[in-house]
Structure formats: C-alpha cells, structure tokens
Amino acid sequence: xxxxxxxxxxxxxxxxxxxxxxxxxxxxxxxxxxxxxxxxxxxxxxxxxxxxxxxxxxxxxxxxxxxxxxxxxxxxxxxxxxxxxxxxxxxxxxxxxxxxxxxxxxxxxxxxxxxxxxxxxxxxxxxxxxxxxxxxxxxxxxxxxxxxxxxxxxxxxxxxxxxxxxxxxxxxxxxxxxxxxxxxxxxxxxxxxxxxxxxxxxxxxxxxxxxxxxxxxxxxxxxxxxxxxxxxxxxxxxxxxxxxxxxxxxxxxxxxxxxxxxxxxxxxxxxxxxxxxxxxxxxxxxxxxxxxxxxxxxxxxxxxxxxxxxxxxxxxxxxxxxxxxxxxxxxxxxxxxxxxxxxxxxxxxxxxxxxxx
Amino acid sequence: xxxxxxxxxxxxxxxxxxxxxxxxxxxxxxxxxxxxxxxxxxxxxxxxxxxxxxxxxxxxxxxxxxxxxxxxxxxxxxxxxxxxxxxxxxxxxxxxxxxxxxxxxxxxxxxxxxxxxxxxxxxxxxxxxxxxxxxxxxxxxxxxxxxxxxxxxxxxxxxxxxxxxxxxxxxxxxxxxxxxxxxxxxxxxxxxxxxxxxxxxxxxxxxxxxxxxxxxxxxxxxxxxxxxxxxxxxxxxxxxxxxxxxxxxxxxxxxxxxxxxxxxxxxxxxxxxxxxxxxxxxxxxxxxxxxxxxxxxxxxxxxxxxxxxxxxxxxxxxxxxxxxxxxxxxxxxxxxxxxxxxxxxxxxxxxxxxxxx
Ligand SMILES: Cc1ncc(COP(=O)(O)O)c(C=O)c1O
Ligand SMILES: Cc1ncc(COP(=O)(O)O)c(C=O)c1O
Numbered sequence: 001x002x003x004x005x006x007x008x009x010x011x012x013x014x015x016x017x018x019x020x021x022x023x024x025x026x027x028x029x030x031x032x033x034x035x036x037x038x039x040x041x042x043x044x045x046x047x048x049x050x051x052x053x054x055x056x057x058x059x060x061x062x063x064x065x066x067x068x069x070x071x072x073x074x075x076x077x078x079x080x081x082x083x084x085x086x087x088x089x090x091x092x093x094x095x096x097x098x099x100x101x102x103x104x105x106x107x108x109x110x111x112x113x114x115x116x117x118x119x120x121x122x123x124x125x126x127x128x129x130x131x132x133x134x135x136x137x138x139x140x141x142x143x144x145x146x147x148x149x150x151x152x153x154x155x156x157x158x159x160x161x162x163x164x165x166x167x168x169x170x171x172x173x174x175x176x177x178x179x180x181x182x183x184x185x186x187x188x189x190x191x192x193x194x195x196x197x198x199x200x201x202x203x204x205x206x207x208x209x210x211x212x213x214x215x216x217x218x219x220x221x222x223x224x225x226x227x228x229x230x231x232x233x234x235x236x237x238x239x240x241x242x243x244x245x246x247x248x249x250x251x252x253x254x255x256x257x258x259x260x261x262x263x264x265x266x267x268x269x270x271x272x273x274x275x276x277x278x279x280x281x282x283x284x285x286x287x288x289x290x291x292x293x294x295x296x297x298x299x300x301x302x303x304x305x306x307x308x309x310x311x312x313x314x315x316x317x318x319x320x321x322x323x324x325x326x327x328x329x330x331x332x333x334x335x336x337x338x339x340x341x342x343x344x345x346x347x348x349x350x351x352x353x354x355x356x357x
Numbered sequence: 358x359x360x361x362x363x364x365x366x367x368x369x370x371x372x373x374x375x376x377x378x379x380x381x382x383x384x385x386x387x388x389x390x391x392x393x394x395x396x397x398x399x400x401x402x403x404x405x406x407x408x409x410x411x412x413x414x415x416x417x418x419x420x421x422x423x424x425x426x427x428x429x430x431x432x433x434x435x436x437x438x439x440x441x442x443x444x445x446x447x448x449x450x451x452x453x454x455x456x457x458x459x460x461x462x463x464x465x466x467x468x469x470x471x472x473x474x475x476x477x478x479x480x481x482x483x484x485x486x487x488x489x490x491x492x493x494x495x496x497x498x499x500x501x502x503x504x505x506x507x508x509x510x511x512x513x514x515x516x517x518x519x520x521x522x523x524x525x526x527x528x529x530x531x532x533x534x535x536x537x538x539x540x541x542x543x544x545x546x547x548x549x550x551x552x553x554x555x556x557x558x559x560x561x562x563x564x565x566x567x568x569x570x571x572x573x574x575x576x577x578x579x580x581x582x583x584x585x586x587x588x589x590x591x592x593x594x595x596x597x598x599x600x601x602x603x604x605x606x607x608x609x610x611x612x613x614x615x616x617x618x619x620x621x622x623x624x625x626x627x628x629x630x631x632x633x634x635x636x637x638x639x640x641x642x643x644x645x646x647x648x649x650x651x652x653x654x655x656x657x658x659x660x661x662x663x664x665x666x667x668x669x670x671x672x673x674x675x676x677x678x679x680x681x682x683x684x685x686x687x688x689x690x691x692x693x694x695x696x697x698x699x700x701x702x703x704x705x706x707x708x709x710x711x712x713x714x
Contacts, residue, residue: 059493063555185549190419195455
C-alpha cells in the first residue's frame with residue numbers, strides 16, 4: 001500500500017462533543033484505481049477532491065455502488081468494525097450486477113484497517129457515536145457511449161456519525177412508486193437506486209411521512225423495504241420480515257436482528273409480508289410494532305403507518321416491551337464491546353497497522 | 358454567460374476523415390452550477406477535468422441524468438440541431454423524477470448554441486457524421502447521507518460521431534432481466550438505468566446477441582425498448598410500437614419515426630406489443646421487420662430475434678422495401694438539410710453567437 005499522510009491534519013479542529021453527521025470528513029481516504037483489466041496498488045492519501053471530467057462515465061451511466069458501515073470506539077479506546085466481511089461480499093455482489101470489477105479482499109479489508117488506524121482519533125466514543133465509513137466503486141473512464149467502463153476507482157471515505165433519527169417516525173406504504181424491479185438491481189447498493197427513491201420520498205414528506213414502505217412494483221401488495229432500511233413487523237409476539245430477493249437488499253442489520261431474535265427465543269418468520277395482513281392485524285389489535293433496520297440508525301421505530309389516505313397509529317411500547325428496542329440494545333452492546341460477542345461479529349482494528357503494510 | 362476560450366485548442370490535430378466516436382472531445386464545454394436554491398451563470402470553458410471528491414453525491418447516490426443529441430453540418434457548412442426543445446423538456450422531466458432542479462431554458466439552449474458555435478470546426482460533415490452532444494446534470498454536494506443534494510452541475514460536452522453500428526444485429530427478448538419498474542425511473546434518462554442494463558447486455562452478448570429487447574418486469578410478455586433505443590415491429594405493412602409510459606423513454610427518434618411514417622401513409626399502431634403476437638406473426642410469415650431507433654444510430658436493423666433458446670431469423674429486405682431504412686432516410690435527409698423540413702424540426706446554429714451573449 002502507498003502511504004501518503006496529510007501535511008495538514010484537521011483533527012485538531014474537530015470537537016467530538018459537538019458535530020453533526022456529515023459536517024466533517026476524516027483526514028485521509030483510501031483510493032485504488034482499476035485500469036487495463038486490473039487493480040493498482042491501494043493508496044492512503046489526504047481526503048479531498050480529485051480531477052474528473054463531466055464526461056466521466058459514472059456521472060453519465062451511473063456505474064457506481066457503495067457500502068455503509070461503522071467503526072465503534074469502546075471505553076478503553078479500542079476500535080472495532082462490525083461484520084466487515086458482509087460489506088465486502090455485498091459490494092462485490094453489487095459490482096457484479098453493475099458489470100464492474102470486484103474489489104480485491106486485500107484492498108477492501110486492509111484499506112479499512114489502515115484508514116481507521118491512521119485516523120483513529122476521529123472515531124468518536126459515546127452513546128450512539130461511531131465513525132461512518134463509506135467504501136465505494138465508481139466508473140472513471142471518459143466516454144460518451146453507453147457501455148461498460150474500462151476504468152474504475154475504489155475509494156473509502158469516512159465521517160464521524162451520530163444516530164440519524166431519535167424520535168419515532170410515520171411511514172407511508174407506497175401504492176404507486178417503487179424502488180426495485182424484478183430482474184433489476186434492487187438487491188444491489190447501486191447508486192441509482194437512491195436517486196430513484198428521493199422524489200417519492202419527498203412527496204411522502206409533503207404528506208407528513210418521514211419514509212416510504214416500499215412495496216413490489218407489480219401489485220404493491222407486499223412489503224419490500226422501508227426507506228433505506230429493511231423492515232420488520234411484529235404481530236402479537238412473532239416477527240415477520242420479507243425474504244431477500246433480487247429486489248431487496250440483504251442488510252447486515254437485518255441478518256443480525258434475525259439471529260439476535262432467535263437467540264432470545266423470539267419467533268421469526270422470513271417470507272411475504274402482505275400489506276393486507278398487516279392492516280388486518282392492526283384492525284384486530286395485534287399489530288404491535290413495525291420498524292426499519294440499517295447500519296445508519298440501527299433501528300427506526302414507526303409510530304404510524306399511512307396507507308391509502310388512512311393513518312394507522314401503532315401502540316407505544318416501553319423500551320422493555322419493544323422487540324425493536326430490545327434487539328437494538330442487544331446489537332449495539334455487541335457493536336460497542338459492551339457485551340460478549342457470541343457470533344464473532346466484532347473485528348478489532350489493530351494499532352500501528354501502518355507499520356506493517 | 359461567462360466566456361473563457363481555450364488557450365490550447367486541439368482542433369488542429371483532429372482529422373475529420375479519420376476518427377472514431379469518443380476518441381476526441383471538442384475544445385470547450387459548458388458548465389453551470391446550482392447552489393443555494395439557484396443556478397449560477399453558465400460558462401463556456403476549455404473541456405477538461407474539474408475537482409470532485411469521492412464523497413460527491415453523484416458517485417454515491419446517482420442523482421444524475423443526461424441527454425443525447427446531435428448537430429449536423431450541411432454541404433454549405435451550416436450547422437443544425439434537431440428538435441433540441443424535446444431534449445430540453447426531457448432533461449427536466451428526468452431531473453424532476455430524480456429530485457434535481459430543472460435547468461433553465463436559457464442555460465440549455467443558449468449553452469448548446471454557444472458551445473457549438475465556438476467549436477463549429479469540430480462538427481464533421483459527411484455521410485453519417487455528426488457532433489454528438491451530451492448535456493447532463495449531476496449532484497455535486499459532498500455528503501454521505503442518502504438525501505437530495507443541495508448542489509448540482511449542469512454541463513454540456515461533445516464529441517464528433519459516426520454511426521454506431523453498420524451491420525444488422527441479433528437481439529434477445531429478455532425473459533428474466535428488466536430495465537424499468539412500474540412507478541420507477543425507466544422513462545427518465547437517469548444515469549443508473551444504464552448501469553443496470555450493462556450486465557444483462559453482457560450476458561446476452563455472451564450468447565451471441567448484440568442487444569436485449571427489454572420486456573415488462575412483471576410478466577416479460579410485453580416489449581418495452583431495445584438496448585438504449587425505442588423499438589418498432591412491422592407485421593405485414595403495419596408498424597407497432599409500445600406506448601410511452603413510466604417505464605419507457607419518450608424518444609425523439611421514435612416520435613419522429615411515427616410522424617414520418619404517418620406522412621408516408623404507413624399505418625402506425627401505438628400500444629402493447631406482445632411477445633407472443635410477434636412470435637406468432639413470425640410463424641405466419643408476417644413479421645417483416647423489427648428495429649430500434651435512437652439518436653445515436655438513428656436505426657438499428659435486427660436480423661434475428663432470440664426468445665427462450667430459439668432464434669427467429671427476420672427477412673432481408675432491400676433498402677426500398679424496408680420501412681426502417683426508408684424512414685431512416687427520410688429522417689436523416691431532414692436532419693442534414695438535404696430535404697424540406699415540413700415539421701419545423703431543424704434549428705440553425707447561428708454564427709458568431711458568442712458576440713451576442
Ligand atoms: C436499500 C437499503 N436497504 C437496507 C439497508 C440496510 O442494510 P445494512 O443493515 O447492511 O446497513 C440499506 C443500507 O443501509 C439500504 O440502503
Ligand atoms: C433507454 C433509451 N431509450 C430510447 C432512446 C432513444 O431516444 P432518442 O430517440 O431521443 O435518442 C434512448 C436514447 O438514445 C435511450 O437511452
């Protein structure tokens with residue numbers, strides 16, 4: 001790995017007690033370029049702009065995918081990643097679907113560790129705090145023909161984060177817009193999926209909803225995801241979540257929630273979650289909770305669900321009664337090294353890795 | 358408009374008799390930036406890279422859309438655009454669906470004319486030759502949260518072009534992959550739509566097909582588009598093409614072909630084009646032609662269609678018998694100022710516009 005440390009670190013002016021997400025990028029980034037059919041040597045370098053023409057293929061044809069993951073600092077100052085191998089596998093699944101080259105494991109894993117070690121002081125410690133890490137791959141060839149790019153950049157950038165949301169939110173079940181097609185790219189963290197979701201989300205916001213519960217584009221009868229999260233529904237004491245498919249992102253948080261729920265002896269059913277069954281359960285008084293899960297917020301609790309001009313309020317459960325919040329606590333305790341790690345999910349970021357690469 | 362001419366024009370080293378598409382970008386480009394809720398002043402400047410961070414939102418969330426259009430030089434050296442107002446309308450439809458700000462008409466139209474006038478010598482003259490022009494809008498804010506960007510760039514870049522394809526191609530009717538969802542962004546020239554199409558196209562290429570005929574994602578029973586073109590089917594002497602919808606791009610060439618066909622008295626039916634009807638017509642010997650249309654190639658004639666492990670050969674019609682080629686000739690004659698322009702489609706690029714802006 002090529003190491004080019006910043007001459008002008010900004011960490012001195014970062015106040016870990018007073019920032020908001022996305023205000024600051026850490027001092028360094030990793031980049032690695034693909035050309036002539038192969039990846040070059042990864043490089044640690046100061047975070048900042050690089051030269052790209054408006055004819056860059058990523059701007060034109062959207063060959064770009066990313067990951068979202070976090071590093072957590074425990075009370076001793078040790079820093080941990082959470083299941084990074086899942087993100088590594090997923091970025092390559094996304095890349096393949098977008099006809100982009102897979103990133104080598106070394107560039108991804110070594111890149112993460114070197115970057116976080118170099119900018120260890122940027123990882124905040126404390127309730128809900130973490131370093132949000134963004135690995136991404138995007139096309140970099142300059143060309144105007146709609147075809148597969150021959151050049152790419154893999155990059156890792158990062159920013160200190162807090163939990164996104166605090167308060168419970170209202171969500172709207174989509175009966176018109178969709179985020180994924182059968183035989184499409186919904187399962188990939190493809191850049192274009194997010195752009196496509198913004199306008200419907202804006203319309204939902206204007207109706208007073210924070211997010212959309214996406215449904216299948218053909219019938220709008222089945223839950224898919226919520227916002228940029230996987231979705232869980234609790235009816236009585238059973239948890240339901242849609243099976244992953246080519247339309248649904250295989251979320252790391254979703255998978256972790258399923259395993260943690262089973263460990264607690266909670267029944268989990270993975271399969272179709274029908275809008276009509278959810279509404280019927282609400283009418284019977286059996287719909288206890290609906291929530292979204294994802295790396296950014298861990299859990300987003302829903303207080304109401306909108307469907308076709310009706311708004312269905314959900315019960316307000318205590319932190320102990322709520323499966324959503326109980327599983328969130330279980331997960332966060334593992335992520336932040338405040339609990340045993342029975343699944344082997346934590347990965348320590350060793351100190352002074354720079355000296356070994 | 359801010360005018361900053363190149364100190365190092367490359368036009369001198371461009372050989373208009375010997376180039377291939379995408380080898381060269383013209384000397385200048387237009388850029389215009391959006392910030393604080395408004396577009397700044399457009400600028401003509403030398404073509405080249407600009408600084409963007411890997412945390413740029415376009416790379417991460419794919420808010421990017423584009424247009425593809427051409428300028429043609431006639432035998433007197435006059436340069437014409439073709440129906441540019443259609444591209445202007447469409448880029449703003451795309452932008453709206455991707456929650457991006459609309460580009461002002463002046464930046465788009467004036468930008469086109471100033472750029473082409475400044476680089477008039479780059480517009481090649483001759484059979485099939487043109488200047489391919491790429492207006493695009495993309496997000497430029499640096500942020501890692503999946504939300505609407507607050508900053509954008511509108512740019513126009515261009516490259517001398519020839520016809521893409523010459524020989525007739527084989528196409529495969531998709532029975533698994535799709536490019537658009539109901540309630541999605543298929544009708545927009547969204548960057549992500551193209552990235553999503555590359556992998557299925559690569560698989561089709563490996564099976565010996567040059568392009569895919571996209572079908573609806575729910576049933577795969579209806580034609581949508583072909584590759585990055587709209588599709589026409591001729592059964593006996595009637596032409597069929599799918600109606601535009603939220604899954605189908607409203608192509609300028611498609612619209613022009615429909616008008617030109619009607620002018621010639623050819624019957625045109627706009628509506629569902631069912632795979633089974635096309636195959637049945639082939640079996641009855643009534644399927645005369647299937648072809649794609651788009652700005653880049655005008656017409657791509659199909660010699661065979663693959664469907665579920667069968668390959669259906671299409672008749673070889675002469676240039677006179679073929680509706681595809683007849684309508685192509687009609688269109689090209691108008692575009693290149695070799696025929697009357699009964700529809701008012703040509704727009705002259707006036708000389709010395711720079712002096713007036
Ligand atoms: C569309 C979508 N669904 C679900 C998720 C949740 O995945 P994960 O738990 O791996 O963060 C994400 C990413 O955060 C996402 O973008
Ligand atoms: C998906 C798609 N369909 C159809 C077309 C044809 O549109 P137009 O005739 O306006 O070039 C294009 C663009 O070329 C396209 O990208």
